[in-house]
Amino acid sequence: MALVVVCGGGPDHTAYGFRYWHNPGPLVQYLGIDGSLGRFLGFWTVFSNAVYAYSGVENISVAAAEVHCPRRAIPIAAKRIFARVGLFYVLSIFMVGLLVPSNDPDLLRSTGTAAQSPFVIAATRAGIKVVPSIINAVVLTSAWSAGNSGLLNGSRVLYGLAREGRAPAIFKRTSRFGIPYVSVAFLSLFICLGYMTLSNTASEVFGWFQDLVSVSALVNWTIICTVYLRFFYAMKKQGISRDRLPWKGWGQPYLAWIGVFAFILLLLTGGYTTFIDGHWDSETFVSSYINIPIIFVLYFGFKFIKKTKIIPLDQVPVMKFIEIADNNPEPPAKPVTGWRRFNILWS
Template sequence: MSLNEEKDRNLFDGSGKLEMDVASAGKVGEDEQVFEEEKELVRGLQQRHIQMIALAGTIGTVSYPCRHCGLFLGSGKALAAAGPVGTLLGYLFTGILVSGVVLSIAELAALVPLTGSYVRHAEVFFDPALSFAIGWNTVYSNCITAAAVLISFWNTTISNGVWITIMGLLIIATNMFFIRVYGELEFSFSMLKIMLIIGLILMGLVIDLGGVSGQHRLGFQYWRNPGPFVQYLGIGGSLGQFLGFWTTFSNAAYAYSGIETIASAAAETKSPRRNIPRAAKRIFIRVLLFYVLSVFIVTMIVPSNSPLLLSSSSNASESPFVIAANLAGIKVVPHIVNAIVLTSAWSSGNSSMLGGSRTLYGLAREGHAPKFFLRTNRFGIPWICVAFISIFIALGYMTLQDSAATVFQWFQDLVAAAALVTWITICLIYLRFYYACKRQGIDRSELPWAGPFQPYVAWMGLLGFGLIFLTGGFVVFIHGDWETETFFSSYFNIPLILILYFGFKWIKKTKIVSLDEMPIRYYIDIANANPEPEEVPLKGWGKINLLWT
């Protein structure tokens, strides 16, 4: 069967048998072969959009109103639990693991640039049942995340419900029109976050070196007193210090969540085989520059025993940078940080809406969701998917009451655990793909892009995040610290993913795709038959841009 004769991308029939028509390649023009969805979706994300979305991901999502916030807020909680050295090492090691995940998903997306990324890759390179399970797991986590909004810092007289309504409508409007609108907004939000981080790093250095009037040079005094590590939960000796350090892995992992979204809209990205890997290749250096360097500065300007770090306000007032600014008498910084945090909340809502709606579209493409989710509007947007995710924005109104807000925080912990499951799944899919290449005698140099350090970084991500996930709720097993809510939110994803996976497998009788049957050569042929246009050289001021070139 020729490529031109293949019509459907559903790789499996009801029995789980791999069929011959293994891609939704449709005929466009006379000879050109593309994936079917490329005729329905609009490729409006350009290189600079993907680069900046990847960069914003390394700065973190800040929409979680709980103890696992992004870089702006969550690093303070980590510092209080682990101390300066424990926090720095935790964010560094987690950044290395996350970089492996991004390199893995980028290699897969370069070969098979489909909307839904790893959900679609699971169908091809692992098992349709895993595609179903991880797909709906991702949809539900994005439904909850899209509802989160930070707005309480200024304590305005206007009800938070008004702000949630405004933010919700803006998120819906942004995602209902051209994908480029989303790209331009994320580009702008990313620029704001980058400028804020650079400004805060410089401010932290000035404070640490004694550049603020009336304050002495701090240097590394907080590393010596109260010390490099914290005795977590009052447990003495090296065990208490190690447990404090271990909590940072979970905190940092949650702060990095969403970093894999650079591949979610692959079918809507211009030249995805070039631009997605380009964004992924620079992920580690960006982790170092924006996360590790920022956390390093934080450890020098705020003591780990500061009572302000234990604030439960979940707004900019608990940011360690804001705490340091207040201690130094710099009054304007809290308002600047909160303003950027608010735009970051909107950005995070946009990202969750995009990730959730494109995952749902991908599920419908694979037959794991109703086909009406495939409908697109005249802008090339899967509008029914966006509308479905939009319904769950109403969960944000739960924050208007204190008791409901507590339940909402449990939801956020569930979402954080789902992020770890996603990363584990990406590494698992990649490893199956990698060893299928070995089995079929396919040299990875034949791929559109082969990520470095493989399969070692994928194995590190699989084992590392697997261990972090299994031990994420260890605190409830310590004598006297049992909390049913914490146990449930930490481990609910285990039975959920197993029920989804084995339930679908039992009903549809699917089988794990064997290494010999994976259609890797087929996708290589599609890539070779559709070379991407040559990159246009940068001119003028574009030559000095170091962020997205």
């Protein structure tokens, strides 16, 4: 739809092309700061918003214990994430950037609905009446899907922590179907926080929760990259070839190191606006940085209470799990036929 409208196929037959890239331009002033610095700060602020949108892409690994042939299924899902991100995020936002000017007042108008979505704004500006309703339905169903995914992954993480003795034992309880119902019920209580958006003042608090999610994602990704680097160098220290793994990512360990530094930089600068003269906001500062001391207290507190130590690289039990995989081969993959050849984007 966006491509057709950009080329002049919309109801008004206006060929938009790249006009909005010239006027008002893709980068605008931010916080009333003039010049290139103001435009750069606006560009940098976008990263925090993008983190919220991308949070959860790593959760496919949590489902490994509940899928058939995980050593084959998880790598396939991981590879397809790149295709989905490229299409649903990068390409779609590129097209929206051609249809919606950066100074459109509706972009920052809090409506509580999908009306402020750039996709809805693009369709409305083009004079297409039915599409905004369709996009509104898509946004609502995707939000439901995201909540369902969060409930699944959060309950499984909590169950795994309980199995390892890092959470109360009650969360280990499962139904006869193997579902950790206590963990699911506990996480379900937080769904009620969604009703906070029904109040104008509570919507601001809900925005703080969004900031907390972004910060949590950065902390999570930093830990993932750090753990992977220890895993990588443990294999190197023990002389284990990465070819022994069911799947190995390319560009390692360099991409992991880039990720660590990038995530830490974004984490430390997430609330930079509070350090600008005249822009101090206690709520923004707390929501942007509260997770940093929390993660250190949890980590070192556990080390202190449980008297555990960091395992040396030459003692990390990598080979133990490789041998488990070798001794329990998965059945051969079934040939992909028919319409399943085109399911790269949704399964």
